[in-house]
Amino acid sequence: MRKILVTGALGQIGSELVMLLREKYGNENVVATNRSKKEGHDELYNSGPFELLDIRDKEKTVELVEKYEINTIINLAAILSAVGEARPQDCWDINMNGLYNMLEIAREKEIMLFTPSSIAAFGPSTPKEKTPQDTIQRPSTMYGVTKVAGEILCDYYYQRFGTDTRGVRFPGLISYETLPGGGTTDYAVHIYYEAIKNKKYTSFIAPGTKMDMMYMPDALEAIVDLMEADGDKLVHRNAFNITAMSFTPEEIAASIKKFIPEFEIDYEVDPVRQAIADSWPDSLDDTCAREEWGFNPKYDLDKMTEDMLNKLREKLK
Ligand code: NAD
Ligand code: SER
Numbered sequence: 001m002r003k004i005l006v007t008g009a010l011g012q013i014g015s016e017l018v019m020l021l022r023e024k025y026g027n028e029n030v031v032a033t034n035r036s037k038k039e040g041h042d043e044l045y046n047s048g049p050f051e052l053l054d055i056r057d058k059e060k061t062v063e064l065v066e067k068y069e070i071n072t073i074i075n076l077a078a079i080l081s082a083v084g085e086a087r088p089q090d091c092w093d094i095n096m097n098g099l100y101n102m103l104e105i106a107r108e109k110e111i112m113l114f115t116p117s118s119i120a121a122f123g124p125s126t127p128k129e130k131t132p133q134d135t136i137q138r139p140s141t142m143y144g145v146t147k148v149a150g151e152i153l154c155d156y157y158y159q160r161f162g163t164d165t166r167g168v169r170f171p172g173l174i175s176y177e178t179l180p181g182g183g184t185t186d187y188a189v190h191i192y193y194e195a196i197k198n199k200k201y202t203s204f205i206a207p208g209t210k211m212d213m214m215y216m217p218d219a220l221e222a223i224v225d226l227m228e229a230d231g232d233k234l235v236h237r238n239a240f241n242i243t244a245m246s247f248t249p250e251e252i253a254a255s256i257k258k259f260i261p262e263f264e265i266d267y268e269v270d271p272v273r274q275a276i277a278d279s280w281p282d283s284l285d286d287t288c289a290r291e292e293w294g295f296n297p298k299y300d301l302d303k304m305t306e307d308m309l310n311k312l313r314e315k316l317k
Contacts, residue, residue, distance in 0.1 A: 008077030055098030171212030
C-alpha cells in the first residue's frame with residue numbers, strides 16, 4: 001500500500017494531485033504538506049492529513065515520514081521561473097537544498113521519490129524544434145539551473161544508491177482550480193480567466209512565442225502512471241520530456257474565439273518573462289515517455305479550451 005507525502009501540496013499541481021491520490025490510494029494514506037497554510041483549500045484540509053512543512057527542514061520531514069510510515073514522496077515544493085529570476089538565491093535554496101533533503105531521506109528510508117523537472121531545464125543553445133530527450137542543456141535562468149542540477153542529482157541517487165527516483169519535464173500547465181505560482185507560462189492560464197471576466201486579455205508574452213503546454217488532468221495522470229510504471233522498463237527515470245500541445249499567444253486566443261467570438265488579445269510584453277520564454281523549446285519530443293511508460297495525453301488545444309471555459313464559467317459565477 002502506498003503511503004504518500006506530498007510537499008508543496010497547496011500549489012497549482014499539488015492542490016489537485018492530493019485529491020486525486022486520496023481518491024486512488026485512500027484519504028488517510030496521502031499526507032499533504034506545505035510551508036504555510038493558504039485560504040481556499042478546505043476540501044483538502046478536511047479530507048485527510050495536512051501538516052506544515054518547509055522542505056529545507058530535514059528533521060521535521062523525517063518526523064512526518066516516520067509518523068505516517070511514508071513510502072513515497074512527491075516533491076512539488078519549489079520556486080518557479082519568474083519568481084526565481086526575482087529571487088534567485090531563494091530559488092537555489094528551496095529547489096536545491098529542499099530536493100537534497102528529500103533525496104537523502106529517500107535514500108535513508110528506501111522511499112520512492114517523484115520530482116518534476118521542466119521545459120526550463122533547456123536553454124538558448126538547445127535545439128528548439130522537436131527538442132530531443134537527451135540534448136544540450138545550458139539554461140539561462142536560476143530556475144532552469146536548479147532543474148538541470150535536480151535531474152542529474154536524482155539520476156545520481158538512482159545510479160549510486162539504487163534510490164527509486166522518477167520525474168518528468170513538465171511543460172506549462174493549464175488548470176482552473178489553483179492559480180499558477182509565478183511562472184512564465186502563467187499567461188496561458190490568466191487568458192482564460194480574463195476571457196470569461198472581460199472578453200479581453202493583455203498578454204505579457206509576445207505574439208509568435210511558442211511554448212509547450214498541457215492540461216492538468218493529463219499532467220496528473222502522467223505523475224500516477226510514471227509512479228506506477230515498471231521500474232525495470234525505465235531508461236530515463238528522472239527527466240522524461242512530456243508535452244500535449246505547443247502554441248503561441250495568438251493561437252490560444254484563436255482557440256478561445258471559437259467559443260467566445262468577441263474575445264480580443266493585445267500585448268504588453270514583459271521583457272523578463274519574454275527572455276525566459278525565448279530561451280525555452282518550441283516543441284518537445286516525448287517519444288521516450290510514450291515508449292517507456294505509455295504516456296498518452298488526451299487534451300489538445302481546443303478540447304482544453306472548451307473544458308477550461310466551461311469549468312471557469314461555473315467557478316466565477
Ligand atoms: P506552485 O508555485 O503553484 O506551488 C508550489 C508550492 O510550494 C506552493 O504552495 C508554495 O507555498 C510551496 N512552497 C514554496 N516553498 C516551499 C518550501 N520551502 N517548503 C514547502 N513548501 C514550499 O508550483 P506548481 O506549479 O505546483 O509546481 C510544482 C512543481 O512542478 C515544481 O517543481 C515546478 O517546478 C514543477 N513544474 C510546474 C509547472 C507548471 O506549469 N505548474 C511546469 C513545469 C514544472
Ligand atoms: N510553468 C513553469 C514556469 O513557467 C514551467 O516550469 O515557470
